[in-house]
Amino acid sequence: MFCEIPPSQYYSLDDSVNIISIKITESDVRYPIKVYGTVLARDQNDYRCVYLFKRGRDNPQLITRKNRMIDLTGPYRALNGTSFMYFEFHLKIKGKGAVDRDFSKGVRICNVTGDAHGQLRALPLESFLSRVDVMNTHLLLESILNGISKFHGKISAWTSGNDNKINLYDSELSSTKRTLGSGGSVSLSRHIVSVPRNEDLVLYIFARGWNNESKHLKLVLGHDVEEHTCKISTYVLQVKIIWKAVFRQDRPHMWKVFGGNNVLWVT
Template identity: 25%
Template sequence: METDGQAAGGGESEKRTRTEGNSDGESATTEEISEGDEITDDEQITELEDVTEEERARWAKIDRQIEWKVLSEEEEMDNYRQDWEFGYAHRFGSFDKETELSSMVSTYDTSVDAWAETALQVYSIKVEKAKLRWPLHVYGMVDIRDAVDHRRNILFNRKRDNCQIITKNDPYLLLTGPSRAIVFLDPAVFEINLKVKGESEDKEALIHQTYWCNGGSRLGVMSCSNKRCKINLSFMELEETVQATITSVQIIRGSWPRDYAGKVLCHDGSSHDELVLLDFRDGRNPPVDQDGNLDLSRRVVSVNVHNNMTVSVDASESRCAVVFTPEPGGLTESECDVDGHCRVKITVAWSLLVVLE
């Protein structure tokens, strides 16, 4: 009997699949069949022209029965949460609990059990290829867990009534964390649960996935994706680090130049990328309190002990910058002038890293 494989493949061996199930449809099996295996008339593949409608219906039913079940994102995340609760809830409490470890554990006492250790620096989180109408009103949470306490270390967190508006030209999430250094002696896991505000809250899911970071590369841009969007995570593994907490950027003389958009940026000395500590576009209403402190969005940065850290303040096209040398503890301060309009004082608290809670 000439098979389709002989007609199309010039006699080359070809694998095909035969599926069998019982008349009740309770079970079905599949097996590979090679060219030359006999196929009885009542087992003809549905592509053949002489198959009756009844046989087509029978095979369609079997196809539905043996179709691999693909878990939804929510089902995958439910499984992940159950695994976490089984492994860690007895020691670290609720799945939703945030890390309580301070970024300044050795700032005032360097005798604590803390060290200069490997850390994961997160530079940016970017939304790409969203199959929705731009701009996007994004809310939800992105966090990361390390092996120190397996609790949430928040990177981005916004409620539905406080969305971040992102555009194709500026698709980066404004990060507010981490709240302490991400210790990277064991794998760390990103948890991404983002939504886009629309007319119906139950139809606003954008992406809900995890990304396991196992190390092995100094600099990475890794992606998570689904049919709705792609998320790029930009991070770097830094060895022998301390953590710097920028406790304040304070205007101590003058005032912020009117109508100037502003940024506060940090360069860790290990990457070409800068970390955004503050980004505001409205120079008429800068985020400054009554004492002149700029309200930073992000404060904690990991720094290799052999590199210097630079903090810069941008006002429109003008920039002032100060350089800090990493310390195991204590506070350091430095000042600079912003385009002749004001003088700012930057204060940094230094600390080693706790690796066991």
Template identity: 35%
Template structure:
């Protein structure tokens, strides 16, 4: 046999040929099945944090904490049972230590990867030193989204329902989503998700300067801005307004300010919240009704009916129960502030 020559090959019969074809099929490798693509968080590695409290943030390009993680026994979704005015009728001795607090003035989406307008839903939750359970500042589902048309729009806050107790730190969990933008669905509905913290210990020093403070959360597909004011030795004022005479529906704005930090806490704004209809006993259920002030401060409540030139300013002391009647535009109202310590 000459070098390189192959031996003669016999012609196979029909049955042998069929058997050979079957053998070739068995020997031929199976085509590769498409494998599922790894998620973004898997693509950058294993989550080094506890997955119960964290997830991957595409804007930060790392895993971040999105939930309160310091108490493994805590039910993260349980709402705090404590409301306002819990200690209104209790007496405390002189020198009783008071808790500090903070007033949350506004929460805004000041930058959006999706642009504007946005239809936002989700939650903003506060966890204070009283029980670390959920105190809602903002809560909307998909069917009740808020339209955000620009970076100047604030979320319509409906809380906190009571004064927030601040001894160590306040923690805030933000979980905001968008369903669609400009009529099209988005791949990632997570608009803003993460945590913010107000450290009360560093703010308790005697040389702390009071004023409006700002904290930012850069996460997911946006930048969120929270404006707040720290309140030392806080008492909680629950504002109630009753219509004595005039239209049942209120169109206008109701705001509260304190004498130490002249910043507005919006209790109601009919342009954002819609008209306010008096309920039982003609009492108006404002979106927010709790403001904290330091002992010795004054609380200024301003009622401004829409279209009217007259504003009614009423100042009440933070150390006493107050109820006053006022005439404001076409309305005669009774303003009542009920006080309680924060703890």
């Protein structure tokens, strides 16, 4: 059930960061390449690993050209948008036989304090055989979107004050789970979008029906909308939303927690 947040509690709402995409902008190895490994984020909420990309050697992603985005499946929760955030990269190229090569490995520290609201920024990491950019935006006073859908097509999301699109579902990607779940639902590849308290959630939906008819529509949904049903192509689409407020938590700086080290490695 939607619960209005009292104005007296606005001061304790936390800022957040949306991860728009992660793309490989440079590679010293000729394409195509098969990339696997992890990209994760840590914030001052609990400093635990929040995986943005995670693939094993037996399930690499095929990268065929420059500026290709890797298929994100996270984060699974809202990312804290105050002070510092840490992105850890440990990506490898699958080679022939059992010989693999380090492709991107290292840590980038992102200071989000004072960033302009909704401004798209690129956080690059140049290491080993590549340059990888994390495209992200800083949002103020956020809530959370979580939902499921049933259709063959694509869904992207953004907010009414920020048109940087986040891909939530693409049935053409090999990593997309197409198996129907309970009630005929299909899981989104990403489940969380940060939406400022004073903005609306915007969904763009593209669907292709059984007769190959293609349609698209745009939905603008306020914080008081928990469910919306519409017809698109040959589908009746039901969107369910769970809104949650994330409140600020006082945590020590990450460097203090890890004994002053300024470099962290995936373990």
